[in-house]
Amino acid sequence: MRNGLLLLLSVLAMSNATAAPKAAPYGSWVSPITSDAIVAESLKLGQVALDGDSIYWVEGRPAEGGRNVLMLQRPDGLVAEMTPAAFNVRTRAHEYGGGSFTVAGHIAYSATFNDQALYLQPPDGPPQFFAGEAGARFANGLIDGPRSRMIAVREAHPEDGSEAVNTLVSIGLEGEHVIRTLVRGADFYSSPTLSPDGRQLAWLSWSHPNMPWDGTILQVGRFDADGYLVDIRTVAGAADESVFQPQWSPGGELVFASDRNGWWNLYGWNGSKTRLIHEAQAEFGEPQWEFGMSRYGFLPDGRIVASYLANGIARLAIIDPKTGKLKDIPTPFQEIKELRVGNGFVVFLGGSDSEARSLVRLDLKTSRFEILRRGSKLKVESAYLSKPQSIAFPTTGGKTAYAFHYPAANPAYVGPKGERPPLIVLSHGGPTSQATPTFNPAIQFWTSRGISVVDVNYGGSSGYGRDYRRRLNGNWGVVDIDDCVSAAKYLVAQGLADGDRLAIRGGSAGGYTTLGALAFRPGVFKAGASYYGVGDLEVLARDTHKFESRYLDSLVGPYPADKALYASRSPINSVDKIASALILFQGLDDKVVPPNQSQMMFDAVKAKGLPVAYVPFLGEGHGFRAAAAIKRSLEAELYFYGRVLGFKPADALEAVAIENLPPPT
Template structure:
């Protein structure tokens, strides 16, 4: 094997291109089981980011169910989530373009069930006895009025808007029907709470006419986060709660919430998208579940008689992708690891054997170009510690000069209530294989480390997250891993805010990239959609009472403190962080004379999905860093216009 070429970090030639990241790649989602058939959703960048329901039949054949141009994606809460159900081979789904619910019989074209008005539907559960689907409805039909959320029933044979079953709360999710069809459970919460702050778990009897009666709260409240109510096959209500300081599993027994296998681990994740599933019943006697300990996910089973938890051996370290389903003898879930891309996997419940049905990426990369993340815990402000995954620069063909350390790209994840994971990411390998190290930071406020850690950010967004990103970089500098003069920070959405705030309020990073990031917290509080319209109450403070904090922590009001270049990338149809946030920041940077690049993308929303835009964004970011940090690129890419350079 030839000796590695010595070349400056950042200039290494890599087989991992921006194009290879989206070539033959899909984003996998929602899993449903019906008999021996397995269904899932594929988001396909090469098809204009269309979401397609796919079916794997018992004979192993795989075929698309929903035809073009239909795009199976709901906009409830803007982030969407569970968007289809299946019954007897008939698929009922939300279509992105018009948000109508469609019925698709096998071999037929989809036909609409709901009218062509501004109503959105999601998170359905089939009530077969009554020929209906119970789901969330979000009403946007009145201009200037906040959207109205309810639980409704939709007739599966006849058109209509749906009959309201439950109303009055600001938000609903997770309707769950008991196996005998006599009881319904659901979650409800109100402003200013987010679902990870406090949720009520309700149940009611279903009357002969299909209405609900005797509704009552059985768990939860303003300071208890509830997730995923689910009935066992023998009719016992289960759910996830953080009442112990960790999202653990419980069941209702004689009116009491009984813990199942309590432990310092998270059996859930923040419900950004509706319909998230992290446990399922393989039988009345066995629960299969996903759990997270210190940022690493695993699989386990729980015996419902003995309550003994048994860890299931698995090569995967990120199983908390949002869906796991089970039926007698099989468990189907979505998972990945540091070296294996996200995939739909079936686990034989009896033998433990695993079959991969679909990978999100089919690109094979030699292990010599793969960087394996190191879990690090580092000291941060107030005598605390925080967490990150560190990916060293790695390329089998190159080494850096002995007197040089690589640049470091610090990644601030979105949310901010969210988490970095060890899931295989060609996008990260894109950087590390070019000689740029990556630190993916789980700053205080991230999930996976218990409720106390998650609540570190309450009232301190723009303080704790910045400190943890800065201290992660400083830790790696002090350890001798990276170059203190070439520290980069980048993030999207809430991570874009942390990026802009870190570049404004701290003099540590030399350059940054903001993807649809927040520059003005006050504008976000005023202009964002219903689901997040009061999120800032807990993250910053109640608005307008604490307007002073919003101004104090908004980069747009302190551009005089900026001293380094920034590239901003923005979807022009973003309804969560409006494009004017990026545009204000660009104008301020131009006025100050700092190098700045701005790439707006037509047709993109909050997160880039189209293949050509994903490629352009990543290459533009690399080009920008090369010009600012002064390293040569190993391959030609399309230049980016940079003002003030």
């Protein structure tokens, strides 16, 4: 009955779109963009790979509990689902994963989530166990054909619970699939890449307290007769130089992105000297949150096809490595990731303000784009879509910050005369990540109901150069909060938002910014929604996974030396200052931000007597994957805002238990 009512409301909304808009309170508008439609028609597209003209990719399916499936499109266009129902293609290396499969000779080798072992799979057969070790996770593999083996990153977790050990290893393709260590000593490894003649290997490494976007080392070694690495040399990188995506050109030059000049620009190394290929105030790299990320590749003639970010917007270009000249390729996309280059074509994940992140193939001869797999099949009239408006706004210290503003939009409604819409301020995760203008049904969910949104690229975000990215160093919980507050106040001053109905929401690091904004800037926001957010920095510093275990050294300061600073920046210690309603969402299997963080915040805010709700999810980790969790959290958040911001949603919503708030009459 409930689904039928939602369908009726959606139909009415669509039919009303052709009539004169009706005045109705913001937040109460009937929208065709329902939570059911969002989760039913969405895919989370991830890693992309090429094997000749065959295209492989991973897609996460919320409708299947977030299971990751390996897909194949053959050269004749036939699409095949390679992963059987019992398999989930996902590595837990670094917890964030990525680089979960590699393919060569039409055989795929992939990690599976349940046992973290590696399986091989021919194009027309079931998966077969390939290799694995107790407590080991593998990622970022490649096939070393001349030596009949795979080379991969191994993350070994000791039984005694001590810190994981990361190495580069080889795994034999034949016989007993013997695993041998090739490189050890650094805390982390990524991006192994073979030279065209198969004689050399290049890779990245870094060690605590650095994150890969702070500083990495690019090294090259030569294989001896036994397949071990000798004559290892450092090519680029340092504690304060981040190198991204080393890759050999067809002619044997090692190309990589480095931020040594303040931007991730492309450089080349010929075995003795390094040169700058193309200089620009643009980013040809990005933070390595996952393994196997790719922003460029080579055509057979050596030209480079690359995606780059300028002012936070992605572009596609061809670079002549001999002259350094860059020629843009016009595209309708503002986000371009996972770019792989074939013979006369490129494949990438592209998104625009009207198209969710999708798998795209571009024929370089005809300039024709073909969408192979859509991230969202949601069909909505364009009049219901809010177009992101890029804004630059003043913030603390006379600086400028950036965001995308999404005005409330629904052709069937207008707000009451003299009323301004509520505003949700989005604080993205990372915090060294980036908000993009790619179509996001979850944002349109709000705007089509009469709630405007601003997605903030606060200081510390990527896409605007190294200096902007480093604004957050030592200032997490200060700069990010200031910029989110400044974005909200800027829109209020422009008459685009109701200053008395401001909300802030975010996940992970964005959840910390959300909690911090309520605790350290009381009175600005009337409500907040934290998704698996950090409430106690000290607990996070003591209890998180290896990859991020020293991240706070740069964001806050060394721990425990700066223990007092950690305490002062922890929202849990400033609950007495919070004066706003709060809802918390948490996956109980979260290994990045322990669930006790949300529980502690809930208990503390409840004890203070403020409206607060806590919605936990069994089986969910850091980031919700299953349709049921995504749907429930969206609807619960809408219900919560309706109660505390003073509007009545048109949707038939399941109630949320809100402590310290009388039930609705």
